[in-house]
Amino acid sequence: MVFLASGAFVFWIFLAMLPGMTREAAAQILERIALLLELKGENPFKIRAYKTGAEVVESYPGDIMQLAAEQKLSGIKGIGDALRDKLYEMATTGKLEFFDNLRAEFPETLFELFEVQGLGPKKIAALYAELGVGSIADLKRACESGEAAKLSGFGGKTVVKILESLAFRDEHASEFRVDQVYGLALAILEALRAHPAVSRAEVCGSFRRGKETVHDLDFLCATKKPEEVIADFVGLPMFEKVIAQGGTKASVYAANGVQCDLRAVSSKEFPFALNYFTGSKEHNVVMRQRALDQGWSLNEYAFTPVEGKAGPVIPAVHDEADIYRALGMDYIEPELRENAGEFDAAEQGHLPHLILLENLRGVFHNHTTASDGMASLLEMADAAQELGMQYLGIADHSKSSFQANGLSEERLRAQIAEIRELNEKFEGHFRIFAGTEVDILKDGSLDFSDELLSELDYCVASVHNVFNLPEAEMTRRIIRAMENPHVTMLGHVTGRLLLQRPAYAVNIPAIIDAAAETGTIIELNASAWRLDMDWRWWRLAKEKGVKCSINPDAHSTRGLEDVLYGVRAARKGWLTKKDVINCLPLGEVEKALMKGKIR
DNA sequence: GCCGTTTTCGGCCCGACTGTTTTCAGTCG
Structure with missing residues (x-):
């Protein structure tokens, strides 16, 4: 087994041999227990306890399964004696008898x-x-x-x-949100790159183009021993079923149902194959036409001269940038490859310098245990600092969001005081911004008074109920909220939940115009469920001078890391660090929160 | 099932909306 030379592969084998269970699997079992108990009409508070337990397991900052196996779970809020024992069983045996019995009653x-x-x-x-x-x-x-x-x-x-x-x-059958495949994609890529016979490897397709959902994962590798690599690939422990296996390509299903394809090419072919399999189809069509204009035919393996058409000498190609250069263009980042204006910009040297994850200096719109978050103010602040952030914006729910334990006026005032006090201790090297995610009520008024809002550092306004208004009315409702000078940002513009709930009816261009007029920042909600406002609108927003804030909408310390999905979407929307206010350092970002507003 | 605690059990998250009803149950946020 060639892979044995690879640390990554040994790691995966090791994981596969453990009797225990991942936190994701354990959380899913707790969630499913809650569902089955609901079906059986159990005590709703017991059901909630299982749901809470699932959330805690999912978002606990630390290796909760390890702790469970070592019987060190006491003191974790939401995990009592019963859940502690169940987690111990899952962590040590890899299953849960209670659940197995329960689910045997239903299909x-x-x-x-x-x-x-x-x-x-x-x-x-x-x-x-x-x-x-x-x-x-x-x-x-x-x-x-x-x-x-x-x-x-x-x-x-x-x-x-x-x-x-x-x-x-x-x-949306057989589509997956990016968070459902992200870790898997990186793990497979790591295993491929660690293979001694592989010189280069990459994820291609819509994943590489930063799409919000994907229906499969396409991998590409350069190797001189394709059959050997293919054989080792299909044997990776994260795969459940081999669909097809040949000399240069294979298709498999991963445990979560995602189809993963691998294609092996020579190192010389690699840049061409990478370009071809990254797509999009529409982008590729233009690429091939441009090559033809030069007298070359372009496919997934090479440029080849078109017979009878004496073009210029074909240049050497070592990487994708060489292909674009050969066609008279700047390198086009994968996220922009949708044939939506990227060719003109590349020809004229006008491509944007896309934002990078490391450009972010802070994060707005985060929740704490005060409303429906899993971590306290201090824990969230700690986690943000660990991620290298200079500031953290808190925006817990407002009182109308009962389901989310929304804050009353008194509780919000107390939180503001708590934040001010904490900031004293940070002595200027880190800051918590006191905010709120205030509900936009049905008529466009806000859930808190202007007086209270004026005491905050910033304010996110979001729609959380009455989704079924006609488009014109919903648009008016949201614009009215943006017209409030205390509203700094508009939260998740369309309320969509990817693959689950469509966006409510709203006129986005009108919202963008209103944002420009009122100086309201529009959020790019970075939760992989939302990625809202959609990347397709950001170029328009940018043209109108509307600023973006990439907001994790974190409900736990781990949730802060969702900004990486937001950055992918922002890049796909042609955004640079100049367009995104949370790329501004502490000391400058305060001005952005005030611009166009009377804060 | 968890929490808090004056340690033994009571309280735990509420309201709007929809559709099926005819006074309310179910779903959603």
Whole structure:
């Protein structure tokens, strides 16, 4: 086994041999227990305890599974005796008998029903008990046959809503959010690069282009021993099933259902293959046409002279930049390759210097235990400093967001005081900005008074309810909020949850115009679920002079790291560090928070 | 099931909206 020479591979083998369980798997089991208990009509507080437990496991800053295995979980809020024992069992045996017994009562496919908008535990329980609906396929059949509409509590409109939700799901079948594949992609890449017979390796496709969702992962490697590399690739422990395996390419399914493809080429072919498999298709079409204009044909392996058309001598190509140079252009970053103006800019030398993760100096819009976050103010501040940030903006929910334990006026004032006090201790080398994520109410008014808002360093305004307004009304509602001089930023503009809930109806160009007029910053919510405002709008915003804030919307210390997804989206939206206010250092960012406002 | 604690059990997160009802249950945030 060639891979044995590689530290990364040994590491993966080691992981695969441990009897324990990853934190993600353990958190998922706790979540599923909560769902099944809901179906069984259990005590709602017990259910919540399992949900909270899942969140704690998911977001605990530290190796919680290791702690569980060593029986050192006492004192962690949300983990009591029962969950402690269950986590110990999972960490040491890799399974949980309680869960196995519980799930044996229901079909495995039942869980997918919870992903359907409009279906909750009660309706799912009724569908299962009355009609034996245990999967999405069953559900579709029951809705289309009219059976579902006859159930008590169901009706025509309910069924229409369910069918609409199913159609949305179908449209996005086999797509994955970037956070669902990110760690996997890096681990596979690391393993490939560590292979002694591999000289170069890269992830291609929509992942490399920074898309918000992907439907597979495409890997490319340069090697002189393709068959050997392919054989070792399909044997990696994170793969569950080999779909196809040949001399130069292979396709496999990873454990979470993502298809991963590997193609092996020679080092000479590598830049061409990298360019070709990165795409997009639309970008490639233009690339090939441009090559033809030079008298060359371009494919995934090389430039070749077109017969009968004496073009200039084909230059040597060592990397992708050489290909662009040969075609008379600057190097185009993968994120920009959508045939959306990048060729003109590359020809004229006008490509933007895209923002980098290391350009960020701080993070706005984060939650603490005061509302629905998992970490305290101090823990969040510590974590931000660990990430090299100079400042941290807190923006807990406002009082109307009951579900998120939104702060009352009194509690917010107390938090402001607490922040001021902490800042004294930082002595200027770090600062917490006191803010709020204030709800935009149905009529566009805000959930806190102007007087209270004026006491804050900044304010994010977001829509959290009444999503079904007509577009014009929703747009007016949001613009009214932006017109409030205390509103510094607009949070998650469309409320979309990728692959789960479509955006509500809102006129984005009108919002961008209003942002420009009122000096309101628009958030790029970096949560992989949202990535909202969408990258497709940022060039317009930038043209209008609207600034961006890449906001992790962190609900835990780990959540702060989501800024990396936001940076990917910002790069895809042509943004540079000059366009993003949280690239400004402490001492300058304060001015950006005031610009156009009366703070 | 967790938490807090005057250690033994009571309280735990509330309101709007929708659709099916005819006074309310379920879902969502």
